[in-house]
Amino acid sequence: MSTQNIIAVAKKWLTSTFDQDTQEEVQNLIDSNSDILADSFYKDLEFGTGGIRGLMGAGTNRINKYTLGKATQGLANYILRQNNNSQDSVVIAYDCRHNSDTLAKTVADVLTANGIKVFLFEALRTTPELSFAVNYLNCTAGIVLTASHNPPEYNGYKVYWKDGGQIVPPNDSGIIDLVNKLDFSEIKFDADSNLLEYIGEEVDNAFTDASVKNGCLELSNRDDLTIVFTSLHGTAITAMPQTFEKAGYKNVHIVEEQRKPDGNFPTVASPNPEEPAALKMALELADKVGADIVIGTDPDSDRVGIAVRDLNGNLKLLNGNQTMVVMTDFLMKKWQKEDRINGKQFVGTTIVSTDLVAEVANSYNVETKICLTGFKWIAKMIVDYSELEFIGGGEESFGYMVSDFVRDKDAITSALLACEIATYAKSQGSSFYNELLQLYVKHNLYKEHLISITKKGMDGAAKITQMMVDLRANAPQEIDGEKVVFAYDYEFSICKNLVTGEETTIDMPKSNVLIFYTEKGTRVAARPSGTEPKIKFYFSVNSTCDSIDCVDLVEKELSVKIQRIIKELNL
Known part of the structure; x- marks a missing residue:
């Protein structure tokens, strides 16, 4: 787009449709005629593999009340066109990022202004709990405000459909088409407070119960495992300690410096458990207390990073492919022990993840179904192959999903499963790492x-x-x-x-x-x-x-x- 066209688009934001603060910000961008102006207006934000994500600020290519308002108005229009007889409802969650709480309220206002019931979490919550809540509350859709592991200046917006998975065809294109047809002046911001209900403890307890039910093995020696956990200033602090406690883990050490939710992520360069530097403080604490396993989660708690002791007793960071292989193997062992594998099950993975998952699954005579990158496609396979039981699935980007009660990456349940595996292996004179090595020898x-x-x-x-x-x-x-x-x-x-x-x-x-x-x-x-x-x-x-x-x-x-x-x- 030429500079002239970019300025023309930007000037549309100087009208009464936009509030005074936004107009002033845009005018300053126009006056500066900088690269920031161009990047803010050269395109519209688009739905990608993980929803909408971008820098916060004024502009069509930025996260702000108007771009998210437009996305939500399009979603509302789509929901209302489905001609449901019952009251439509949407559940909304948000993470620790700057403006997430206010943007979540804005999104809620747009929905209630359109006559749609909204369940809004009273404070920040994890992405897996949002996915769970869609089904638990029998909602039409769900929304979470998060930019996952991106830097502090980012925020984002993910939409979930009634199955609890992120939107996929045909709903995604249907919603996006309606969003693209909208003018910003058509956004309804006048909320109906009678349609807004705040939620919290009841859904929290139900999610924790479901996580423990699906993530636990039959163990009695959890006192033998020492865990270090860091939420990296994110939302997992609202769920992970409670989940460990309910499962029976007592030797849990939390990195206190990273306990408090903080959108600045002051102790890390990047709040991404894929990055070794992000888990530095957790690893140091683990050596101090002699921990068996280190768990780190990203800001919205869908990704999990894991470190375990190698054969020499040193802590070793595993990648997403390694953890998903071990988890998948253990889940299938559990199913096999319970005599539940009968040819009507599958595991899920993605086109860029390790092929070892398929080799492991094949050894149990379980089918592996492969999809595009992104957990929305794994969730879609659960819907598409409803005649089959979903055991578990993951992808290389440090995400895993245990069973189908959550339809997105679930760092809470998968972290619990990892600790269960480590506990069981330790009781057998083995270790999480040794279980991985045995799979390498057995397969490739x-x-x-x-x-x-x-x-x-x-x-x-x-x-x-x-x-x-x-x-x-x-x-x-x-x-x-x-x-x-x-x-x-x-x-x-x-x-x-x-x-x-x-x-x-x-x-x-x-x-x-x-x-x-x-x-x-x-x-x-x-x-x-x-x-x-x-x-x-x-x-x-x-x-x-x-x-x-x-x-x-x-x-x-x-x-x-x-x-x-x-x-x-x-x-």
């Missing part, structure tokens, strides 16, 4: 690696687009000397066998993702992020491993292999 040792390249602003978006164009035009024929045999292009729904030339249709929604498989099972994937100004490259390599003693050597060899591939692709 898979090594995954992720590179995220950030390209901010309008120019950055164009560069990311061009990188995908170039990769499609110059797809690799070999990767680390291995012939590429399959090329998956999810944007065009085509899988091409590069050996035979045969093309087959990919039966998934379109998504801007490229994946290349070599003859030896090496995989490279490229995908622009749906919620951040990043393009992500995923690498997966694997090798046989004859014994636990050779794990370190094989893992090092695979790490070197990944670095060769990265260099080969000029990344």
